[in-house]
Amino acid sequence: MTASAFRKNLTLTLLVLAALLLLQFVLPEYYVLMATRMMVLAVFTVGFNALLGYVGLLSLGHAMFFACGLYAAGLSVYHFGFSLPAAFGVSLIASAALSLVIGAITLRTIRVSFMIVTLMFAQVGYLAVLYFAEWTNGQEGLSLPASARQMALGPWTLNIADAVTRYNIALVLLAASLGLLLFYLKGTRGRVATAIRDNEGRTEMLGFNVFAAKLEMFVLSGTLSGAAGAAYGLLFGYLGATFASFQYSIEALLFTLLGGAGTLLGPLIGVVLMVAMIDKLSELTSAYFLVIGVILIVLILWFPKGILGTIRERWAPWLL
Amino acid sequence: MGLGPYLLLATLEGLVQAAVLCITAAGLSLVFGVMRVVNVAHGEFVMLGAVIAWYAASLLTGHPALGFVVALIISPLIVGAIAALSERLILKRLDYNPEATIVATIGLLYIIQQSVLILYGPDARPVDPPFYYTIRLPWFGYSAYKLFVIGAAILIMGLIWFVLQKTRAGLIMRATQFDRETAQAFGIPVDKVSAYVFALGAGLAAIAGILVVPIQQAHYLMGTDPLLLSFIVVIIGGLGSMSGTVVAAILIGLSDGILSMMFSPTLAKMVSTLLVALVLVFRPNGLFGKAAR
Numbered sequence: 260m261t262a263s264a265f266r267k268n269l270t271l272t273l274l275v276l277a278a279l280l281l282l283q284f285v286l287p288e289y290y291v292l293m294a295t296r297m298m299v300l301a302v303f304t305v306g307f308n309a310l311l312g313y314v315g316l317l318s319l320g321h322a323m324f325f326a327c328g329l330y331a332a333g334l335s336v337y338h339f340g341f342s343l344p345a346a347f348g349v350s351l352i353a354s355a356a357l358s359l360v361i362g363a364i365t366l367r368t369i370r371v372s373f374m375i376v377t378l379m380f381a382q383v384g385y386l387a388v389l390y391f392a393e394w395t396n397g398q399e400g401l402s403l404p405a406s407a408r409q410m411a412l413g414p415w416t417l418n419i420a421d422a423v424t425r426y427n428i429a430l431v432l433l434a435a436s437l438g439l440l441l442f443y444l445k446g447t448r449g450r451v452a453t454a455i456r457d458n459e460g461r462t463e464m465l466g467f468n469v470f471a472a473k474l475e476m477f478v479l480s481g482t483l484s485g486a487a488g489a490a491y492g493l494l495f496g497y498l499g500a501t502f503a504s505f506q507y508s509i510e511a512l513l514f515t516l517l518g519g520a521g522t523l524l525g526p527l528i529g530v531v532l533m534v535a536m537i538d539k540l541s542e543l544t545s546a547y548f549l550v551i552g553v554i555l556i557v558l559i560l561w562f563p564k565g566i567l568g569t570i571r572e573r574w575a576p577w578l579l
Numbered sequence: 580m581g582l583g584p585y586l587l588l589a590t591l592e593g594l595v596q597a598a599v600l601c602i603t604a605a606g607l608s609l610v611f612g613v614m615r616v617v618n619v620a621h622g623e624f625v626m627l628g629a630v631i632a633w634y635a636a637s638l639l640t641g642h643p644a645l646g647f648v649v650a651l652i653i654s655p656l657i658v659g660a661i662a663a664l665s666e667r668l669i670l671k672r673l674d675y676n677p678e679a680t681i682v683a684t685i686g687l688l689y690i691i692q693q694s695v696l697i698l699y700g701p702d703a704r705p706v707d708p709p710f711y712y713t714i715r716l717p718w719f720g721y722s723a724y725k726l727f728v729i730g731a732a733i734l735i736m737g738l739i740w741f742v743l744q745k746t747r748a749g750l751i752m753r754a755t756q757f758d759r760e761t762a763q764a765f766g767i768p769v770d771k772v773s774a775y776v777f778a779l780g781a782g783l784a785a786i787a788g789i790l791v792v793p794i795q796q797a798h799y800l801m802g803t804d805p806l807l808l809s810f811i812v813v814i815i816g817g818l819g820s821m822s823g824t825v826v827a828a829i830l831i832g833l834s835d836g837i838l839s840m841m842f843s844p845t846l847a848k849m850v851s852t853l854l855v856a857l858v859l860v861f862r863p864n865g866l867f868g869k870a871a872r
Contacts, residue, residue: 364860368860379810379856380856383853383856545696549697553690556686559679
C-alpha cells in the first residue's frame with residue numbers, strides 16, 4: 260500500500276468515526292440504542308472479515324468466539340463479581356486462547372473442510388453452553404444485575420447501562436478495532452496475509468511461514484469477535500445460548516458479504532443496512548430469516564464483491 | 580428391566596436411527612461425491628419430506644397406510660423437483676464453486692425452513708404409522724413399524740447399490756464422480772447429471788423424512804439434527820464413499836442410540852461432534868478412506 264493510499268484510508272475512517280461521534284446528538288433514543296448494537300456487531304464483523312477478507316479463510320463458526328467473549332466476561336461478572344475492566348480483560352484472554360487452539364487445529368484444513376470443521380467446533384461450543392446450564396442457564400440465559408453494570412471511576416460512577424455511555428463505549432471499541440486492523444494491514448505482516456489470500460502457494464514458495472501468518476490473523480480475528488461478544492454481554496446485560504448458535508456465524512458472513520469482503524468499512528455498512536432491515540422486517544413477520552436466505556443467494560449470485568468491493572473495483576482502487 | 584434387555588432396546592433404537600441416517604447420508608454423500616457440493620440444505624429436504632407426509636396423511640382420511648404410500652410416491656418427486664429447480668437456478672450459475680455453493684445452500688436452508696414456518700406453522704404434528712403392531716418380547720413390546728423402517732432402509736440401500744453398480748445411469752454417475760472432465764470428453768452430459776443427482780439426493784432425504792415422521796412428528800426445525808448427523812456420517816465414512824457411509828451410519832446410529840441412553844444426549848452429541856471434527860482434520864479421507872488420488 261502506498262503512503263497516499265494509506266492516508267486516504269485513514270482519513271476516510273476518521274471521517275466515518277467523527278460522523279458516528281456526532282450522530283449521538285441527533286438521533287432519537289431508540290435509534291441510539293440500535294446504533295450501539297450496530298457498532299458492537301460491526302466489531303464482530305470486522306473480526307470475521309479480517310479472516311475472510313484479508314486471508315481468504317471462510318469460517319462458519321465465528322459465533323463460537325463471540326460467545327466465548329460474551330460468556331467469559333458475563334460469567335466472571337455474574338458468578339465471581341469481577342469488575343467490568345477485569346471481566347473485559349478476561350474475555351480478551353479467553354477468546355485469544357480459544358482462537359489460538361481452534362486455529363492451530365482447523366488451519367490444518369483448507370477450503371470446504373475448513374468451513375465444515377469450524378462449523379462443527381462452533382456447534383460443540385453451542386452444545387457446551389447448553390450442557391453447562393448450571394452456569395449459563397442454557398437457552399433461557401442470564402440477565403446481569405444492574406449493580407454489576409456500574410463501576411467507580413474516580414469520584415464518579417460509570418453506569419454502562421446508560422444509553423449515551425453505552426454508545427460511546429461501543430464507538431471507542433469500533434475505532435480501536437478499525438485502527439488495529441488498518442495499522443496491521445499497513446505493515447509487512449498485513450501484506451503477507453493478503454499475499455496468502457491472493458496466492459497461497461507462491462507466498463509459501465517465497466519463504467514466508469504461511470501457517471504462522473494465518474494463525475496470527477485467526478487469533479486477531481477471534482479476539483476481535485470475542486471483544487465484541489464481551490461488549491455485547493456487558494453493555495446489554497444479557498447472556499444467552501442464541502449468541503453461540505450457527506445463526507450468529509451466518510449473520511457475520513451476511514454482513515461481510517453485503518458490505519464487501521476485504522474492505523475496512525464494509526462490515527460497518529453491511530451491519531447498518533442489514534440490522535435496520537431486519538428491524539423493519541421483524542415488525543412484519545417472524546419469518547424474517549426467509550429474507551436473509553434470499554439475500555444470501557442474491558449476493559453470492561450477482562453481487563459477490565459487496566457494496567464497498569464494487570465501489571473499489573469501479574471508482575476507488577485505493578480503498579483498503 | 581435388567582442390563583441385557585436394556586442394551587437390546589438401546590441397540591434396536593440405535594439401529595432404527597442408523598437406518599434413517601443411512602438413507603439421509605447416502606443422499607448427501609452422492610451429491611458430494613458426484614458434484615463436489617456440500618449441501619447444507621440437505622436436512623431441510625428431510626423436513627420437507629416429513630411435512631409433505633403430514634399433508635398427505637391429513638388430506639387422505641381413511642386407513643393411515645393410504646396416506647403413507649401416497650406420501651412415499653409424491654413426496655420424493657416434489658422434493659426432487661424443488662431440488663432440481665434450485666440446482667438449475669443457483670448451483671449451476673455458481674459453476675459448483677465449493678465455497679460459494681455452501682453459502683448459497685445456507686441461503687436455501689433458510690428459504691425452505693422459513694417458507695415451511697409460514698405455510699405450515701410452528702407446531703410439531705404427529706403422523707400415524709401405516710400400521711399398528713407391537714411385537715411382544717419377553718421384556719418389552721416393540722413397535723413393528725420401527726423394524727419396518729430398518730427393513731426399508733436395507734431395501735433402499737440395496738437399490739442404491741444396484742443402480743450405482745449395475746445400471747447405465749449408475750455408470751454415468753460414477754464416471755462423473757471419478758473424473759468430471761474426462762467424462763465430459765466421452766460425451767457424458769455432466770451438466771444434466773448434476774441436476775439429476777441433486778434431485779436424487781434430495782429425494783432420498785425426503786424418503787428418510789417420511790420414514791421417520793411416524794416416530795418423530797413433523798416440525799419445521801427438524802432438519803438440523805439429520806443434517807449434522809449425516810455430515811458426521813459422511814465425514815467418518817470418507818467423503819463420497821458409499822460403502823463407508825453405510826458402515827459409518829451404523830456405527831454412529833448405534834453409538835448415538837446407546838450413548839444417549841447412558842449419558843445426557845447433549846453430552847453425547849458434543850463428544851461425537853468434537854471427535855468427528857478432529858477426524859476431519861487429522862484423517863481427511865475418513866476412518867475407512869484411502870489416501871487421495
